[in-house]
Amino acid sequence: MESKPTFFFFFSILHILSLAVASDHNSTTQLLDVLLQDRAFRAAQHRPMTGELFNISLPSILAGVRVSVVRLRSNTLWREGANFCDFVIPRRTLPFPYVRRILISFQDFGNRSSEFFKLNLTDFMLVSSVVSLRTYDATNFSNGPTKVGLDTMTQKIMVRLSGFKVSEDNNKKIKCAKFGSKGNIDLSDVGSGRECYGDGKDGYFCLVVPSKGTVDSGLWVVVGLVIGFAGLLLFGFCGLMVVWIVKVKKIHEMEKEADDGLVLRTVWIGGSKMPSAVNIRTHPILENAP
Incomplete structure (x- = not known):
């Protein structure tokens, strides 16, 4: 009985999303977040097993985007950390505010990355896909999705970005880019294995190089x-x-x-x-x- 309302919900969301892609970066990411959050929670309700990573299906309009979710106990995260989908969360990490269980959503925008995030990269171009990590309260699904943060105790979450090729000249110019929730972008040096590092706050990660015509300062x-x-x-x-x-x-x-x-x-x-x-x-x- 809920398939029809679901259809109209996604039709409306995707219609607004198609308009936002051509106009405003912040609106695009916010609508993407709402859509992917809804899909993650619907899939997790039917796969309640803790510690099992599984992929979720997305509408055809988001072909090329991959989303995987896993449900974890907070005490397990504290003792062992987590290592899923190229994200490494260190041990002694807890959700804040504290909840007993969390749902972690791993998002990889693949070949659609430049489509959704090009408006925020005026002087740089993407050389990797944009990835993101989202955490939610999974103690009780009936309460709906509630975002929580991750307190890593001053440690960093490592994001491994691979599977791309750049020229030898650009290899020395690669930077790690993090897109904030307000559309801002922070650049930092990459690790020895081309990995980025972030805290427990929401954000999107990718690797970029200066675009053609951009001269280094x-x-x-x-x-x-x-x-x-x-x-x-x-x-x-x-x-x-x-x-x-x-x-x-x-x-x-x-x-x-x-x-x-x-x-x-x-x-x-x-x-x-x-x-x-x-x-x-x-x-x-x-x-x-x-």
Whole structure:
């Protein structure tokens, strides 16, 4: 009897989702969260076994997206931690607020990742699928889905991201990206095995590299220093040229004044041509003259 309401529920959700994908990133992730949360809880009600990981079916419009869920006791999580679907939750982790059982939903958006999250990556491009981890209170399913967090006691949840190829140049530029619930993105360095690390808060994880046309900030600094140094050299050269031109001009003016003030004729003395004054300004006085 509930198949018909379920059909209309998903039809409405997916219709709004298709509009949100073309408009707003936050609306898209929120609607995805509601849809996948509902599917996870419906599937878990029919598979109540604790500690068993199983996949859930999704509508065809979400083909390429994979969701797996597992139900765990909180004391088991505290003693042993959890290692499912490339997520490693450390030991001594507890849900907050505390509940006796939790439902963990692992989401992998696969080849649909760039479709749902492209609006938040203006300067970077995805090189891995986007994955996410969600935790809910599973003590009593009749109360409906209630989100809980994970207190890892200052430890980190490890997210292994693999199965992708990048060029050798981009291999050194890979960053771990975490999408927050408000649409913000935080970048961090990846681990030695290309893994990301996060806390117990909601978020989406993926690996990214700078998109084409995006220049690293360090390169901009180098380019700026080179341009500044070249400009300084050009300014100094221009200054020297101005000083040289002024000096040459002054010498020419002095030579011209000297040429205009005194006209000398030339005479030949022996085999040499020598300048000779026409008049003598100071006449010689002979000492023995009467």
